[in-house]
Amino acid sequence: MFVPETLMAALTELDLEYQKARVDEEFQGELARLLREYCGRETPLYLAERLTEKLGGARIYLKREDLLHTGAHKINNALGQILLAKRLGKKRIIAETGAGQHGVATATVAARFGFECVIYMGAVDMKRQALNVARMRFLGAEVRAVTAGQATLKEAVNEAMRDWVTNVRDTHYILGSALGSHPFPMIVRDFHRVIGVEARRQILEREERLPDLLVACVGGGSNAIGLFHPFLQDESVKMVGVEAGGDGIVQGRHAARFQGGKLGVLQGTKTFLLADSDGQIELTHSVSAGLDYAAVGPEHAYYRELGRVDYVYATDGEALAGFQELSRVEGIIPALETSHAIAYVLKQAPKMKTDEIIIINCSGRGDKDVEQAAEYIYGKSDRLEE
Amino acid sequence: MSTTQNRIETTFENLKADGKKAFIAYVCAGDPTMDGTIEVVKGLDDAGVDIIELGLPFSDPLADGVVNQMAAQRALEAGATTAKVLELVREIRTFSSTPIVFFTYLNPIYTYGFRQFYLDAIAAGVDGILLLDLPPEEAVLNEELCGVSESLQQIRLVSPTTPASRIPSLVAQAQGFVYYVSREGVTGEQTTLSDTIASQVELIKSATKVPVAVGFGISTPEQARTVATMADAVVVGSAIVRLIADSGTGGDLRGSVGAFVKPLVDAVKSV
Numbered sequence: 001m002f003v004p005e006t007l008m009a010a011l012t013e014l015d016l017e018y019q020k021a022r023v024d025e026e027f028q029g030e031l032a033r034l035l036r037e038y039c040g041r042e043t044p045l046y047l048a049e050r051l052t053e054k055l056g057g058a059r060i061y062l063k064r065e066d067l068l069h070t071g072a073h074k075i076n077n078a079l080g081q082i083l084l085a086k087r088l089g090k091k092r093i094i095a096e097t098g099a100g101q102h103g104v105a106t107a108t109v110a111a112r113f114g115f116e117c118v119i120y121m122g123a124v125d126m127k128r129q130a131l132n133v134a135r136m137r138f139l140g141a142e143v144r145a146v147t148a149g150q151a152t153l154k155e156a157v158n159e160a161m162r163d164w165v166t167n168v169r170d171t172h173y174i175l176g177s178a179l180g181s182h183p184f185p186m187i188v189r190d191f192h193r194v195i196g197v198e199a200r201r202q203i204l205e206r207e208e209r210l211p212d213l214l215v216a217c218v219g220g221g222s223n224a225i226g227l228f229h230p231f232l233q234d235e236s237v238k239m240v241g242v243e244a245g246g247d248g249i250v251q252g253r254h255a256a257r258f259q260g261g262k263l264g265v266l267q268g269t270k271t272f273l274l275a276d277s278d279g280q281i282e283l284t285h286s287v288s289a290g291l292d293y294a295a296v297g298p299e300h301a302y303y304r305e306l307g308r309v310d311y312v313y314a315t316d317g318e319a320l321a322g323f324q325e326l327s328r329v330e331g332i333i334p335a336l337e338t339s340h341a342i343a344y345v346l347k348q349a350p351k352m353k354t355d356e357i358i359i360i361n362c363s364g365r366g367d368k369d370v371e372q373a374a375e376y377i378y379g380k381s382d383r384l385e386e
Numbered sequence: 387m388s389t390t391q392n393r394i395e396t397t398f399e400n401l402k403a404d405g406k407k408a409f410i411a412y413v414c415a416g417d418p419t420m421d422g423t424i425e426v427v428k429g430l431d432d433a434g435v436d437i438i439e440l441g442l443p444f445s446d447p448l449a450d451g452v453v454n455q456m457a458a459q460r461a462l463e464a465g466a467t468t469a470k471v472l473e474l475v476r477e478i479r480t481f482s483s484t485p486i487v488f489f490t491y492l493n494p495i496y497t498y499g500f501r502q503f504y505l506d507a508i509a510a511g512v513d514g515i516l517l518l519d520l521p522p523e524e525a526v527l528n529e530e531l532c533g534v535s536e537s538l539q540q541i542r543l544v545s546p547t548t549p550a551s552r553i554p555s556l557v558a559q560a561q562g563f564v565y566y567v568s569r570e571g572v573t574g575e576q577t578t579l580s581d582t583i584a585s586q587v588e589l590i591k592s593a594t595k596v597p598v599a600v601g602f603g604i605s606t607p608e609q610a611r612t613v614a615t616m617a618d619a620v621v622v623g624s625a626i627v628r629l630i631a632d633s634g635t636g637g638d639l640r641g642s643v644g645a646f647v648k649p650l651v652d653a654v655k656s657v
Contacts, residue, residue: 001523002519002521002524003519003521004448004449004519004545004567005521005543005548005556005567006449006545006546006567006571007547008552009549009552010547148455149446157448158448162449162572165448165449165570165571165572166571168547169547262497264496264497265492265493265519266446275493275497277497278467278468278494279493279494279496279497280494281445281446
């Protein structure tokens with residue numbers, strides 16, 4: 001817990017309450033019911049036949065978190081945490097958001113449970129994810145623009161933490177990724193484990209065997225940890241997290257913490273992050289707002305150290321190619337975050353045998369990215385045509 | 387390490403003998419420039435400040451309000467580094483013996499290396515350190531610091547949300563002074579004072595003999611005087627930082643800081 005003293009009591013209280021909720025059948029029952037009836041779980045495990053055929057290697061399955069209510073995996077955690085906030089007797093919800101998916105999920109559950117809701121979002125991200133800003137406002141949330149620094153996810157987290165320090169008695173901070181101070185990384189992971197638990201059962205039913213490879217994009221790393229965690233004991237299952245390579249691994253132009261990053265402490269947690277020789281946090285860049293962040297979830301740093309999970313990166317260009325490929329071949333428009341995982345599979349699947357199995361966490365849908373992707377894809381080709 | 391008494395302890399002992407309260411000023415090192423900070427420190431000395439809290443700027447100061455955020459940003463843009471801030475303290479020590487407490491966040495220190503940082507800070511003439519995002523639960527794990535932390539005093543924070551049951555363990559190893567954060571929130575000026583200051587300070591004083599300083603949100607001589615009646619020391623930060631921001635790089639920074647801070651010091655000394 002690397003946080004100001006003002007937050008220590010709240011984090012301790014959250015930890016204690018969560019430990020109770022974790023074993024409370026009523027709590028778990030309500031969560032399961034809402035995940036089913038309100039969010040649309042379980043999500044399908046879909047065999048991407050045409051993509052598999054085209055790549056000519058491993059059989060590729062998509063865990064369809066993009067089909068969940070609000071369009072991404074984020075609602076698993078938002079729902080779990082608002083039930084915790086209710087138990088804690090809090091009246092007000094705050095959250096940070098990068099791509100806006102966590103903000104939309106939080107605004108959604110806040111509306112569902114009648115909480116006041118404030119979402120902090122970098123001004124740059126508000127521009128590139130304008131659709132989600134509108135959705136949050138429709139849902140009754142106040143979206144506050146953060147203009148400090150590079151005005152993306154990291155600054156939004158700073159501002160949310162400042163709000164929390166100020167309003168901690170009546171406010172719960174629904175942190176949106178497997179980040180921040182304990183107990184958040186654990187809570188967020190646990191609420192997303194349902195992804196891997198379902199995927200494991202579904203693949204065993206369908207193929208009567210475990211997959212060979214799990215792939216997920218990693219910003220903070222919540223969708224990845226949700227898919228990976230229930231498979232950790234299955235030694236035959238390889239896992240790859242895909243970070244945002246931005247314009248390539250040049251200082252300030254990417255967000256791949258395991259490429260050129262180092263251990264440090266940021267926003268409550270000790271983990272791998274991008275910082276200069278003085279410990280000042282470096283600028284980051286990614287086409288995807290959700291991966292554009294200087295630190296990675298601490299549990300990912302741990303599994304990398306253990307050698308249990310490998311971490312690679314995809315550049316903006318590779319992710320955009322993945323975005324187009326899945327759209328055209330499978331009729332599924334993925335989020336730009338998810339497209340990083342697709343990009344890796346486009347390279348990796350052909351190298352694998354046809355009887356091997358890959359599961360990709362299709363963590364979100366690309367509706368929010370339509371404008372930005374069009375600008376990248378058609379904007380550039382238009383210029384080429386000139 | 388050092389057998390000579392720490393400057394912070396000496397300062398509080400002398401004040402106690404005179405029946406006076408301490409005035410602590412916060413400024414950010416390197417804001418607006420390193421040379422500018424030299425002028426600022428001279429102005430603080432002219433005004434009779436007892437202890438200087440020197441911010442070591444960090445890119446992501448999540449416990450700071452916008453005034454101090456902007457100061458850190460100006461300092462970093464003007465080229466402040468950890469090494470240059472240590473050099474700045476060495477230069478201050480050629481003309482000033484006012485106790486200096488570093489006020490910063492964990493990552494710059496972690497990156498520098500804890501033990502090396504402490505040794506270099508002590509050698510430069512720093513007297514204490516306050517790490518905003520390092521609660522004592524985490525600090526005690528830091529075995530690297532054995533043997534050096536007596537010379538660089540560990541300033542502990544207590545907040546209004548700290549449970550009464552937690553205070554004794556928080557202040558058990560307090561050195562120099564205990565910093566009571568007088569309100570829930572980030573640093574910055576406020577028009578009203580919290581009404582729980584007196585009772586919280588009493589609670590802390592029942593658990594430790596170390597002096598108690600109160601800060602966060604105090605900006606006027608009237609507020610400073612009121613707080614001085616309840617605590618051993620009063621901290622003013624953002625109001626001075628704002629003045630520095632408004633003064634810019636030109637003009638008589640020493641004179642304007644001195645003139646602004648003098649009434650604050652006088653208010654505390656009037657108690």
